[in-house]
Every structure is written in structure tokens, then in C-alpha cells.
Amino acid sequence: MSDILAAVIVAIFIVLALAHVYWALGGRIAWLAAIPEVGGRPTFTPSAAATVLVAIALLACAGLVAGTAGLLAVPLSPSVLNWLSFALALALLLRAVGDFRLVGFFKRVRGTSFARLDTLVYSPLCAALSLGVFIVASRHNA
Numbered sequence: 001m002s003d004i005l006a007a008v009i010v011a012i013f014i015v016l017a018l019a020h021v022y023w024a025l026g027g028r029i030a031w032l033a034a035i036p037e038v039g040g041r042p043t044f045t046p047s048a049a050a051t052v053l054v055a056i057a058l059l060a061c062a063g064l065v066a067g068t069a070g071l072l073a074v075p076l077s078p079s080v081l082n083w084l085s086f087a088l089a090l091a092l093l094l095r096a097v098g099d100f101r102l103v104g105f106f107k108r109v110r111g112t113s114f115a116r117l118d119t120l121v122y123s124p125l126c127a128a129l130s131l132g133v134f135i136v137a138s139r140h141n142a
Contacts (some may be wrong), residue, residue: 002139006069009132012125013062020055024048036102037112043102061088069136078140085137092130096123 023031025048035042046054065088067074068081076084098104105123109115 002136003069003071005132006065006071006136009129009136010062010066010071012129013058013065017055017058017062020051020058024051024055033113033117036109036114036118038102038109040112064088065133065136068140070140082137082141085133089130089134089137092126092133096127096130098123 019030019034022029023034023046032042035044035046037043063072063074064081064084066072067076068078068085074081096104098107100106100108102109103118103123105119105127107115107118110119
């Protein structure tokens with residue numbers, strides 16, 4: 001069961017990475033809905049390079065979870081993989097909680113396209129991924 005959970009988490013991270021590659025290459029479907037906004041304006045405009053870096057980070061998360069679960073051979077010890085996975089789970093939980101302003105369950109800025117999607121999709125996804133990564137790391141504890 002843990003291997004199935006890990007595979008699902010890895011697939012989600014890969015899909016998210018592919019979305020970022022699509023945006024980095026100029027794709028615009030759902031692009032603005034992925035950026036926090038205030039007063040109808042995006043709070044920042046990510047460069048293509050920054051978007052590619054996010055895609056790489058998401059692929060690294062996929063590799064970390066796959067390595068922790070034993071689905072992928074990686075050149076790190078099981079204890080390092082576990083610690084990194086617990087750190088990832090914490091980071092995802094913190095993203096779900098948010099910054100108390102623009103992102104997360106406790107954001108103050110509401111009523112925007114991003115805010116609605118953040119409440120309905122992004123923050124719950126981060127919370128679910130956090131729990132899933134925690135379970136994978138706990139089941140494969142070195």
C-alpha cells in the first residue's frame with residue numbers, strides 16, 4: 001500500500017513539474033490562476049528560468065519520494081532520504097497553512113481566482129501531499 005501511495009505522490013509531483021515546464025515554454029492555460037494576486041494584479045511575474053527551477057525542484061521531490069520508498073535507486077542513505085522526506089512533508093504542511101496573507105488556508109486576501117483555487121485545490125493538495133510524504137517516510141524509516 002505504501003508503494004502505491006508513493007507512486008501516486010511521485011506522479012503528482014511529475015504532473016506539477018510538467019505544468020511548470022509548459023508555463024516556462026510560454027503556455028498560458030491556467031497560468032494566471034497559479035499566481036497570487038492583489039487588486040486584480042499578479043503579485044509577481046515569474047521568469048521562465050525561475051519557472052524551470054520550480055519544475056526541477058518538483059522533479060527532485062518526486063525523486064526523493066521514489067527513493068525513500070525504494071522505487072528508485074538514489075545515491076543517498078536511507079536515513080538521509082527519510083530526514084529529507086520529513087523535511088519535505090513539513091515544507092508542504094507549511095505551504096498549506098500559508099503565509100497568513102496571500103496563500104494557504106489562513107490567507108487574508110480572498111475573492112480572487114488564485115485565492116479560490118488555493119482554498120479548493122492548492123492548499124488541500126499540499127496538505128494531502130504532506131500527509132502522504134510523511135506516511136511514506138514513516139513506513140520506510142531507516
